[in-house]
Amino acid sequence: MTGWLFLLLTLTLLICAATSDLVQRRIPNTLIASAAIFLSICAFLDQEGILPWVGLAYGLIGLMTALVFTLPGWLLNKVGGGDVKLSMLLGAFLGPTGYILSVVLALPFGLIFLVGHRLAARPIPVDLPVGAFLAGGASVVLLVASWSTV
Structure with missing residues (x-):
């Protein structure tokens, strides 16, 4: 499979997961x-x-x-099941190093989300779209990895 086609389809799946998590607060x-x-x-x-x-x-x-990383949060009802499943999928696909990088890179996405809510004077939701943040971090990892192999 062509690398760019694979990248495009993978990013499309991540965008779908992030959009679903942001809009519906669930990942089907x-x-x-x-x-x-x-x-x-x-x-x-x-x-x-x-x-x-x-x-x-x-x-x-x-x-x-x-x-x-995610099971303790799910057991404490702080992370949703869809977030755990997406996280495990990303871990299996990216491996431990790529997954940890995705988690680290997800933090700025979460910070942007929280600052945006604060600036818009909207209350910060109780259920954060963690899957959307992880999808953002994984997208950055995939893009950097694809550019480094060119």
Whole structure:
């Protein structure tokens, strides 16, 4: 699969997840399942000589990293289930390093959201769209990674 086509489709899925989270405060399971199927097919087609189980192990480590980050928040009812599932999907796809970078880069998106609410004199919502912030961070990671390989 062409790198730019893959990037465009992945960013489209992330934009859909972010928009859904911002507007409805939920990320539909159908979107998560579609993204998981699409990214799995892309990972399978884009092996480039890497042993499949190495990529699988790296993805599982990323998934577990995401689970460690988000499961406590979900258990305390601070993070929604869609945010956890999107986070695990990003962890499995980006691996542990890419996922942690996405979380770090999600912080400015959250800060912009909160400052925007404050400047508009709107109350800060109780349920923050964490998935939208993560999608923003992951988009930056994907864009930087794609530009660094050009």
